[in-house]
Each structure stands twice: as C-alpha cells, then as structure tokens.
Amino acid sequence: MNQFLESLSPSTIRLSAAIATAIVAVIALALVELRFRRAVREAAVRPEARRSAIGPLTLAARERHIVKRSERGFIGATGPFPELLTTLGYPARWLETLRDSGSRSAAARLLRFAPDLGLFDCFDSALRHAGVRKVLLAWMSAQGDGFTLRRIALSGPGREFDGAAAKAILADRMDEVRELLGDPEWAARAMAVRILALDDNERSKKGMADSLADPHPLVRRIALQAPLAGERLAFYAEAYRLFTIDPALEVRKAAKARIMAEFPDLYAPDMDALGTEEIIHVLELLDPTSGRDEEIAFRFLETGDPEQKLASAEYLEARGSLGPLLEEANPGDAEDFERRIRLLATAASFQVFGFLSVVDTMDKDGAFMAAARILAGGGDRRLIARMAARWFDRMGEGPYPNERIAIYRAVLSAIKARGDAEACKCLSSELSARRADRDLAAALLDSTDGSMDACVFSILTELFVDPDFPLRDELREALIKQPPEFIVPFALSFLRADRADTPRVLRRDALILAGQLKLTWALQRTMETLPTLDAYEIGSLAPIVVDADSKAFKRKARYILDGVDAPSRAAILAALPATGDKSFMSDVKAALRDADPDVRTAGVRALASFQEDKALTQGGLDLLRDPVERVRVAAASALAETSGGSVVKRLADVLADDNEVDDVKASVIKGLGRASDAASLDLLVDELGVREEWYAELAAALTQRSSRKDLARILERFKDATGELKTRITESVRAMGKRGEDALVELLGEEVVSFKPFIVEALESLGYVESRIRELKHRDPAVRRLSATALSLVGSRAAYRGIVLAARDPDQDVRVAVTRALERLAGPEGEAMLGELKNDPDPRVRKYVLWAMERVKAKAL
Structure with a gap:
C-alpha cells in the first residue's frame, strides 16, 4: 500500500481528496434534505410534532417547497395539508412582513392560505400600498359574494383605519358599505360608520345620524366624531344629550370634546335642570382649566349626593384646587374655615386625599389645624407623623398662645385616632421632650392609646418611675389604656417592692392602677399594701380598690380587722367608708377606744366619713382630749368636717381655748374648710374677723368653700360685713380663682337682685370682666x-x-x-x-x- 501511495502523483492525491470531500458533502446534504423532508412530512401528518426540528433560516429558504407540499402532499400521504403552514408559523411571518413593509407577496399568501388571520391587516395595508391594494381587490372580486366587507370588519373588530382612503378604494361598493349599518355585529357597523363619515350621499348622512343611537358605544363614538353633516344646533343638542345621559364614558368623552371644539359658545349646562345621574356625568368630565367648572365642583362637593361628591372631589384634586384650599385655611374667619374643613374632609372620606401632601410644605397655623382635623378622620395615615413632627418643632418653648395649644391638641387627636407606627414614635419622643411642661405633657398623655402597644409604653413607664413627674393622674390614665400584658405585671411589681427603695408616690400609683385594673386575683396583695399610704390617700384610693370586687373586699376586711396588726387595721378602717356598708360600724366605734393611736385616728375619720354624727359627737369630742396629739388633730378635723349646730359651739370653744395646742386648732380650721354646712361657714367667717393670729389659716379655709351654696352664704355675710372683715372676705373670694369665679358666674345667672352688686364687685376684683x-x-x-x-x-x-x-x-x-x-x-x-x-x-x-x-x-x- 505504501508503494502504491508513493507511486501516485501529488495532483492525483489532491484530486482524489477533492472527490472524496465532494462525495461526503453530497451525502451530508442528502441527509440534511432527507431530515428536512421528514420533518416537513411529520409536521403535516402530525401537527402536534415539535416545530423546532426546522430552524427559522430553513423555513425562510424553503418556503416555496413547503407551500407546494401543503398543496400537493407527499409520496404515500396525498394532500392537501392546509394546517401545515400554520403549524410551521408561516402566517405569522407573512403578517409581520406585511405590517413592516407592505409586501404584496405576503398579502397574497395571507389571503390565499390564512385569510381569517390577516384579512383586516391586508385591508389596512391596502389603504397605503398600491400593490397590496391590487391583490386585495382581486381577492375580493374572486370571492363573488356580498359578505367580503363583513369578513374584513369581523377580522379586526373595532380597529381604526383611514376612512377616507377606504372610501376611495371602495367607491364602487358604497351600497355594500351602507348595508353594513344594519348588520347585527357591531364591528361591521363600526367599519361602515368610519367609511361613511365622509360620504355626501343622503342615505349615508341618514345612516350616520341613526348611528348616534347605535346600541354599541364604539359606533356611537365614531358617529359623534364624524364631520358635521346636518344642522348645527340639532347636532349640538344630540351631542349634549349623549354627553349627559350616555352610560358609556368613551361616548361622553367624545361628545364633550366635540362640543368644546365646535360649540363652546353654546355650552352652558344648567345643573339644576339635570337629573341625579346626569349631574354625575357632567361632573366626571368637567374642564380642568375652567373656573366656572371649578365653582360647579365645589358646589356639588358640598351639597351633592355621595357619587356626585366623589366626582367633584376627583375633579378638584386633578385641577389642583384642594391643596390651596387647605394651605390658605384661616381660623380667623370661622365660617369659611369650617366650610373648608367640611369640603376637604368630604374629599378625604372618598379616598381623594392627594391634597394632603401639602403638610410637607404648608406654613400657616390654620393649615395645620385643618390638616389635623381632616387626618383624624381620613386620608393617608403616613402623613400624620410628618405633620406632627413639623408642628412639634414649630411649638418651640412656652408660653404658648391658646390658638397654638388648640392646634397641638388637634394634632394629638389625629395621632390617637389614626396614627401609624411612625406617628407613635413621634408622640413618644415629644412626650419625653415635654415631660416638664405640664400643659403639653397632659395633652400628650391623654393622646396615648392601647393600640400603640410597646411604642409608647416604654416612655410611660419611664415617667412613672420618676417620682418628680407631676402629672400622676394623667399618667395613670394613660397607663390604664395599655395592653394588659404590659401594664398588669408592671403594676403588680410595685405591690411587693421594698418600702425603703420605692418612693411613696410610686406605691400609691401602683395601688391605684391595681384597683382600676380590677385585679380581683390580686385583691389581698393590694389590701395588704394599703398601710404604706397615709389615711387621706387610702380614703381617695379605697373606692377604686373596693370597686374591683366589693364582696371579696368586705370578706378580707373582716379577716384583717380581726387580726392584731395595727397599721393594717387602721388602713382598712380608712377604706371602709368606700363600701357604704354600716355592718362594720361596731368595729369603727370600737376603734375609738383602741390602744393604738393610728387605729383611733382611723376610727374617728371613718365615723366622719360614714356621717354618723351622733356617734362622732359622743366619741369624737372625747378624743379632743386624747393624750396623743395626732389623735386630737384627727378628731378636731373630723368634727369640723362633719360639723353641725351641736358641734360648732364645741369647736368654737376649742379655738378659744388658750391651753389647746396649735395643731389641734389648725386641724379644726382645716376641717371647717372641708365642711359643707352653713353653721361651719358662719363660724369660719366669725373667726376670720377676730382671730388675727390665725388669719392666714382661716382665709385659706374660707377659700376652700367655693361651692355655689357656700358662695351664696358668703355673699349674704359680705353684705352685712364692714371694715376689715369685708376686706378679708373679698381677699378670700379672690383667692378662690377659677373655682370661685365659675360659682359666682353661676350665681349671677340666677339674677338674684340683692346679690348682683356684690357678685359684680367680686368678679371685677377677680379680673373676670377684663378677661372677657x-x-x-x-x-x-x-x-x-x-x-x-x-x-x-x-x-x-x-x-x-x-x-x-x-x-x-x-x-x-x-x-x-x-x-x-x-x-x-x-x-x-x-x-x-x-x-x-x-x-x-x-x-x-x-x-x-x-x-x-x-x-x-x-x-x-
């Protein structure tokens, strides 16, 4: 073999290699062709076969062959195979080619093999390309029936096209076009209206006029947009009718656009003459550039029904009218200010609240007040935090004008009503910063809410453990609203806290919280903690503790009273009047003779609270001579508070007794200040005029007697008073401040002629007239x-x-x-x-x- 190869010349070798390569190429091409033909055959006989067996380049190059096979079939599988072309995607390729370049061949093949797919596109392309036009018209002539135009319309329902060009190429088929106006399919009628819009034939004009009442909105819209062919006023009337009553928005839009383009001089809707639904239609299409339309929208935003208000709000929002309405709000004109808030709140209630974004830029106090009130009821909750942060910064340092405090409270109300997590954080930060400001801190505490959960609880507990924080009542009210899983463990933790390490005010507040939370399962713990408080604190707290479970309280009170612990018995005696149960009266009376001074003190106070005058007079008077001074002080105070004619003389003797200690006398005077009968008030006034050394205490006690009944009696004494006593009564009344002022105004309203000069004199001395x-x-x-x-x-x-x-x-x-x-x-x-x-x-x-x-x-x- 080697010798044979060596014997061959190079040219022979090259020729042999070329022949071999050609043979291989021929075989490869034959295999490719065979594979292609098999794939085409497979696609024809099995349309579900995968199309990916033939690549896009092959499909483009062998289109003629595939078209031929779809018509003639294959050896052993005679055709035709009309679905083959669709299976291989040729109609879509032809359609794309037609749309891109107006290909005549693509149009011809679409009309031949896939007319239902590409018929309308061929029609549309024919309006622009002469070659496609010839193909289409030839195809239409070949159809030989009267439904060709209908097929075109149904192949592209509602699609737009050049009506003038269509009229030109279908000039000899206008009767057929007019027949489409009566077709049951709306797509056919829509196509006919587009073509006939420019036709001057009277039948066409009549058809166009009738199309304004077509059942389908697209047909009515196209007819509305057609050039004016009839009498101007008649067409305006029909367009206005469609604008106000047509249920389809696209028709109403077309009618309004046509009116404003050609009949602006005639357009003047009489809103009072329209029905409810017609008004809504008008409001939905008001002109954003029209000042008159803005007035209409404001009118119906204020007085319309809900749907009319919604349409008005949407228009005003789109026009940008609501933002300035908020920014320029001025409380100085109360009527206008409230109207603005009503309008804006109405818009927000229909979820039209884009105007509230001005909270980031508004700069007038009135705008903040209006925004706060609106956001408390509706709008984007996220804006509350941004508004609050800005207003809190604007407040600055006191003193604050009343108007700004009112806005501050309105902002807090919005946070309380609808604030999100960010608003809660803003509130918490503000409370921490304003903890030393009584007025603002009180307002902040009132705005906390249980729904805020842990967001605000941490700052509330921080304030609670600060014994110097002054607003204890408001703080407890805020804590009570917190979730039980937060506040209950917190309150109970103080009931077992070490007395030395826990300030009295914290223990007291924890007891009040426990009572207000009605923790019946912690009642005994609460009652056993009462001795940590003084008698007056127990007296004020007792109704809360008893109200948690009155039956359990009485049972446990009996258990404690039968015990030996004096502080516990004294605490229970101080709390008993809150039960209103006089079955404990024997225990109270027995306490007057108890060996422990604190028990005796608690007993005499309990008798006073139970209003057992007889027992108090008998036992209380004896305690005025008790060896322990604090017992005498308590007895004197209790007797003075209960007072009555039988006791007043004895109390006057105590005040006149030079041997009695001052603390007892001071307690009598304080008790007289807390009493409520006329005899004790007369004793106070009498003593005020004669006891110089006790002037300050007597004046302070008289200042406490600011009820309407007491003031009436004081005025009677004032009429008859002279000299120094009259001056001192005047000073005491002035010292009553707002309490006394309110009572005097109430008396003034009764128009008692004999009192009026003295009431007026007192009010003027209090500065009431100047303030008003x-x-x-x-x-x-x-x-x-x-x-x-x-x-x-x-x-x-x-x-x-x-x-x-x-x-x-x-x-x-x-x-x-x-x-x-x-x-x-x-x-x-x-x-x-x-x-x-x-x-x-x-x-x-x-x-x-x-x-x-x-x-x-x-x-x-």
Whole structure:
C-alpha cells in the first residue's frame, strides 16, 4: 500500500481528496434534505410534532417547497395539508412582513392560505400600498359574494383605519358599505360608520345620524366624531344629550370634546335642570382649566349626593384646587374655615386625599389645624407623623398662645385616632421632650392609646418611675389604656417592692392602677399594701380598690380587722367608708377606744366619713382630749368636717381655748374648710374677723368653700360685713380663682337682685370682666359671642365699655349679642349708665355707644 501511495502523483492525491470531500458533502446534504423532508412530512401528518426540528433560516429558504407540499402532499400521504403552514408559523411571518413593509407577496399568501388571520391587516395595508391594494381587490372580486366587507370588519373588530382612503378604494361598493349599518355585529357597523363619515350621499348622512343611537358605544363614538353633516344646533343638542345621559364614558368623552371644539359658545349646562345621574356625568368630565367648572365642583362637593361628591372631589384634586384650599385655611374667619374643613374632609372620606401632601410644605397655623382635623378622620395615615413632627418643632418653648395649644391638641387627636407606627414614635419622643411642661405633657398623655402597644409604653413607664413627674393622674390614665400584658405585671411589681427603695408616690400609683385594673386575683396583695399610704390617700384610693370586687373586699376586711396588726387595721378602717356598708360600724366605734393611736385616728375619720354624727359627737369630742396629739388633730378635723349646730359651739370653744395646742386648732380650721354646712361657714367667717393670729389659716379655709351654696352664704355675710372683715372676705373670694369665679358666674345667672352688686364687685376684683373684654378680640367668633353675652350679664360700666367696642364686630352673631346687651340700656333703668358711657373719656367708647344705640332704636322701629 505504501508503494502504491508513493507511486501516485501529488495532483492525483489532491484530486482524489477533492472527490472524496465532494462525495461526503453530497451525502451530508442528502441527509440534511432527507431530515428536512421528514420533518416537513411529520409536521403535516402530525401537527402536534415539535416545530423546532426546522430552524427559522430553513423555513425562510424553503418556503416555496413547503407551500407546494401543503398543496400537493407527499409520496404515500396525498394532500392537501392546509394546517401545515400554520403549524410551521408561516402566517405569522407573512403578517409581520406585511405590517413592516407592505409586501404584496405576503398579502397574497395571507389571503390565499390564512385569510381569517390577516384579512383586516391586508385591508389596512391596502389603504397605503398600491400593490397590496391590487391583490386585495382581486381577492375580493374572486370571492363573488356580498359578505367580503363583513369578513374584513369581523377580522379586526373595532380597529381604526383611514376612512377616507377606504372610501376611495371602495367607491364602487358604497351600497355594500351602507348595508353594513344594519348588520347585527357591531364591528361591521363600526367599519361602515368610519367609511361613511365622509360620504355626501343622503342615505349615508341618514345612516350616520341613526348611528348616534347605535346600541354599541364604539359606533356611537365614531358617529359623534364624524364631520358635521346636518344642522348645527340639532347636532349640538344630540351631542349634549349623549354627553349627559350616555352610560358609556368613551361616548361622553367624545361628545364633550366635540362640543368644546365646535360649540363652546353654546355650552352652558344648567345643573339644576339635570337629573341625579346626569349631574354625575357632567361632573366626571368637567374642564380642568375652567373656573366656572371649578365653582360647579365645589358646589356639588358640598351639597351633592355621595357619587356626585366623589366626582367633584376627583375633579378638584386633578385641577389642583384642594391643596390651596387647605394651605390658605384661616381660623380667623370661622365660617369659611369650617366650610373648608367640611369640603376637604368630604374629599378625604372618598379616598381623594392627594391634597394632603401639602403638610410637607404648608406654613400657616390654620393649615395645620385643618390638616389635623381632616387626618383624624381620613386620608393617608403616613402623613400624620410628618405633620406632627413639623408642628412639634414649630411649638418651640412656652408660653404658648391658646390658638397654638388648640392646634397641638388637634394634632394629638389625629395621632390617637389614626396614627401609624411612625406617628407613635413621634408622640413618644415629644412626650419625653415635654415631660416638664405640664400643659403639653397632659395633652400628650391623654393622646396615648392601647393600640400603640410597646411604642409608647416604654416612655410611660419611664415617667412613672420618676417620682418628680407631676402629672400622676394623667399618667395613670394613660397607663390604664395599655395592653394588659404590659401594664398588669408592671403594676403588680410595685405591690411587693421594698418600702425603703420605692418612693411613696410610686406605691400609691401602683395601688391605684391595681384597683382600676380590677385585679380581683390580686385583691389581698393590694389590701395588704394599703398601710404604706397615709389615711387621706387610702380614703381617695379605697373606692377604686373596693370597686374591683366589693364582696371579696368586705370578706378580707373582716379577716384583717380581726387580726392584731395595727397599721393594717387602721388602713382598712380608712377604706371602709368606700363600701357604704354600716355592718362594720361596731368595729369603727370600737376603734375609738383602741390602744393604738393610728387605729383611733382611723376610727374617728371613718365615723366622719360614714356621717354618723351622733356617734362622732359622743366619741369624737372625747378624743379632743386624747393624750396623743395626732389623735386630737384627727378628731378636731373630723368634727369640723362633719360639723353641725351641736358641734360648732364645741369647736368654737376649742379655738378659744388658750391651753389647746396649735395643731389641734389648725386641724379644726382645716376641717371647717372641708365642711359643707352653713353653721361651719358662719363660724369660719366669725373667726376670720377676730382671730388675727390665725388669719392666714382661716382665709385659706374660707377659700376652700367655693361651692355655689357656700358662695351664696358668703355673699349674704359680705353684705352685712364692714371694715376689715369685708376686706378679708373679698381677699378670700379672690383667692378662690377659677373655682370661685365659675360659682359666682353661676350665681349671677340666677339674677338674684340683692346679690348682683356684690357678685359684680367680686368678679371685677377677680379680673373676670377684663378677661372677657380681651376675649372680644379673639379670632374665634364663638369665643367673642360668649364673651359679649357674659359681659352683658355682668352689666357694669366696665363691662359695657367693652361691649360697645365690639359693636362693629365682623361676625353677625357677635353684633346681635352686643345689640341685645345694649337693649338693656334703652330702658329707664339703664339711663344713668348710658349717660356715663356717652361721656366716657375714651372717644371710641363715645362713638360706638352712639352708633350702637342708633341700631337699637332702628331695630325697635
């Protein structure tokens, strides 16, 4: 073999190699072709076979062969195979080619092999490409039936096309097009309307007019958009009718657009003449650039039904009208301010609240108040934290104007009502920062809520363990609202805390919490902790503890009273009056003779609380001579509180006794300040005028007697008092502050003529009149109205000087209140005061009183 190869020339070897390569290539090509033909055959006879056996390049290159096989079939499998082309994806390829380049051959093959798939695309392409147009028209002629156009329409239902071009190529088929207007399929009618829109034939115009009432919205919309072919006013009337009553939004949009484009001079909807649903349709399509439409939207946002309010809110939000409405809110005009809040709150209630994003940029106090009130009821909860953080920063340091405190409370109300986790964190941080500010801290504590869980509980417990934190009552109320799994273990932990390490105020508050939580399963622990408190604290706490389980309390009270521990018995005696159960009265009376001073003290106080006057008089008077001073002090205080005619004389003797210790006398005076009968009040007033050395204590005790009944009696004594006593009574009444002021105003309202001069004198000394005059300048009209009414009730010259200055108040109700007050001066009884006002040194007073009296005279006419 080697010799044979060596004998061959190089050219022979190269030729042989080439022949071998050609043979291999031929065999390979034959195999590829065989594989291709088998794949095509497989796709024809088994359409479910995988198409991936033939690649895209092969499909493109062998398209002619595959088309031929689909028509003629294969050896052993005669055709045709119409599904072959679809199986191999040729119609989709032709359709893409047609859309991209307007290929005539692609159109021809689509119409031949897949007309239902590409018929409308061929039609649409024919409107732009002459070659495709010839193919389509030839195909339509070949069909030989009257349904060709219908097939085109149904192959592309509702698709848009050039109606003018279609009319041009179908000029000789317009009757067939008009027949489509009566077709039951809406797609056919829609195609006909697009083509006939530019046809001047009267039949076409009539068909177009009838199409405005077509059952399908697309047909009505296309007919609306067609060029005007009839009488202008008639078409406007029909367009307006469709705009207001058509249920399809696309039709109403088309009608409104047509009206505004061609009939803006005629468009003026009469909202009062429209029905409920028609109003909604109009509101949904108001013009965002129209000021008149904005007025319409505001009207229906305020007065419409819910659906009308929703449409109005959406329009106003899209127009950007709601944000400025919030930013410019001014509480100074109360009526406008409340209207703005109503409108915005209504929008927010329908989940239209994009306008609230201005909380990040608004800069007016009124806007913060309005935003807080709106967010308390609706809107994006996430905005509450951002609003709160901004307002908390704006508050700064005190003193704070009342208006800002009101906004502060409104912000807190929003947090309490709907605040999220971030708002809770903001509240917690603010509470920590404002812990030393009584007013703001109290408001913050009131805004905590159990739903905030651990977010706020940590700061509440931090404040609780601070014995110097002043707002203990408010803090406990906040803690009570926390989840039981947090507050119960926390409260119980103090009931067994070491007395030396736990301040009294913490133990007291923990006991109150335990009682308020009604922990019946910790009642004994609570009762055994009572001795850590003093008698007055137990007395105030007892109703809470007893209310947890009164039957269990009485049973355990009996158990403790039968024991030997004096502090425990004294504590139970102090708590017994809260039960109202006089079955323990024998134990209370026996306590007056107990060996332990604290038990005797608790017993005499319990008798006073049970209002056992007879027993108290008998046993209590004896205790005034008890060897232990604190017992005598307690007895004196209890007797004074209970008082009564039978005891008052004995108490007066105690005060007059030079040998009695001062602590006993001081207790008598304090008790008289806590009493409620007239005899004890008379004793206080009597002693106030004669006992110089006890003046401060007696004055303080009289200051405590600020009830309406007590003040009436004080005024009676005041009428008859003279000299120093009258001065001291006046100072005591002034020291009553707001409590006394409220009681005096209540008495003034009863219009007791004999008391009025003294009440007015007392109120003026308390600064009540000046305060009300200052409130006549308050931004809130409601405050100004109340102040004017209050001043008219006082009726002094100083009060009327303030009233007349409000005669030209911008608020009508304030002016009415002023006029009513001045009407009192119109009679004979007001003549002297009217003369004084007319001659007042202040020219403004003189001017306004004359002007106001003219109004009164005019009203009388």
